[in-house]
Amino acid sequence: MSKIYEIDPDADTLVVVRPLADSFAPWPEHDANGTPKTLTNGHSSADVRIKVSSKHLSLASSRFRDILAQKAAAAAASAKAEAASTTAVHTNGFKTPPQSPGKITPSSPTQSLWRKEVAPPSPPRSSDEADGRIHIVLDGLDADATTTVLNIVHGRGGKDRVPKTVSLEALARIAVVVDKLKLQDAVEIYADRWVDELYRKGVPSTKNSRRDLVLWIYIAYVFQREEIFREATKIAATQLTGPLPTLANLPLRAKIAHDIDVQRQEVIGQALDILEGAVNKLVEGSLEHGEDIDAAGEVTNSDTFLLGALLRTLHRNKLFWPRPAAPYAGVSIAAISRAAHDVQTQVWRTAFRIGDATRNNRTNNQLLLTPQLDNLRAGVAGLALKSELGYNLY
Known part of the structure; x- marks a missing residue:
């Protein structure tokens, strides 16, 4: 059953977050027999529906702005097509009477039964959904991370809505949401605090923390932390014994992985x-x-x-x-x-x-x-x- 989370009580938009098809950024490992196996992390199996404001989304994100513009254009085209189908049965403003084998004169009482009718205007619609809201479906994102980010976008920064500190795992999931939806500016203040707090512990440099190292590279890239990005990529270039692997649900740019391996x-x-x-x-x-x-x-x-x-x-x-x-x-x-x-x-x-x-x-x-x-x-x-x-x- 879907979970509903309300950010804006007067929401005109419903963001539907689909569950991840795979674990978040699993690291590929191999057992003694060489059979691939995966380190997994738990994930939700149900949709999460978040009530939000389209105005806040448009102001915060060019990605959301494009999605909403496309939906508005599609709704307008649908309304136009429906209006055209309604008026197609009219000819010069009159309903066409059924064909009669006999000739009907202008004074014939039959003709007077057909009067001029005007099609009623179609009401404006922004969504084809039954609840009247615009529905935006998001795949490949963590539901908790998405909720946290959308709370920030709507200025709902209470401690029960936006945590003061997060784990490296949680920050990586948040970074994916920010990256895909182009929300760096909206979350900058919170992101700086989260990153600084985690960075005090240092970037991992041992082979047992390779996954954490990749998460740090991605986080530093998304939030544009030059010093951390340079340090983490240097560690990767000196410590790793091969190219960075592709991790599911972590969209690390292929060029970053390529340039690290070149070094x-x-x-x-x-x-x-x-x-x-x-x-x-x-x-x-x-x-x-x-x-x-x-x-x-x-x-x-x-x-x-x-x-x-x-x-x-x-x-x-x-x-x-x-x-x-x-x-x-x-x-x-x-x-x-x-x-x-x-x-x-x-x-x-x-x-x-x-x-x-x-x-x-x-x-x-x-x-x-x-x-x-x-x-x-x-x-x-x-x-x-x-x-x-x-x-x-x-």
Whole structure:
């Protein structure tokens, strides 16, 4: 059964929010057998009907203004067609008498029975619905989020109608409503408060919070928060091991996902160049110092151990050899940087135990492996919302 929510007691419009066909922004996961499964969130199974004012909708949203204009045009066309069908049975203002086999003279009493009739005007109508209201049906939106946004549009900002704080999940659902209905200006004051409160906790950067990261990217885009958008997209470009997935009921722009993955692939390609150069130097022995040979003819320096440890670690992380090709599925610059740190830490400890720490430090200083990778990772810029000339990029 539909739930009715009244925002305007004198409403001339009824907004009908259909239940979501799927969970909101489910993150695709895979079990041990590789079978896709989905993290779901509960959603309503019934329509929600919201009584609102068409005037408030038109003033707040160009999208609503277009919808109402289309409905008004359709209603006018329907009224015109109905009027035309009513007058079609008239000829010169007189009802046409039935055909008679006999000739009827002007003085015939039969003719006097047919008098001039004028069709009554059709009353103006704004809706074909039985309740006389304009009905606007919305799909793909969360009912609670839509109700919250429409309360803001109508100036009904009491604590029972518009919350002072929201969760990241709730804000993402609100952002979808705002995005689809073009209501950024109407909710700006509330949105700034909600975003600032959540941002105090920071943008997630671990692999266990990938869905939250995508929600943050979308929220920052919708509410035009440049700093947050740049930070969140930078984290995505450095942490993710593939392109952003498409999440149901979350209309993240495809260009945003594409540009993030372009940055991800570019920095991974540069990191692999650094790794390949380090391996070549160790293989060729082109570092400044030579190898120390003991009395038995064995190499005693840590360069060989560093090479072996590096190759083994890279192989374990599917980074080298052979070198992975773009789009580098399963690879991130963060993972490459961590692997290099682990290798050099392991080698340094081993070299210290065998008394070769000094040579190992010289090797590290010449390779500059971890500093280069750290600088490369730090140099990822993330995405900007606007160009240098102030144009929106997405």
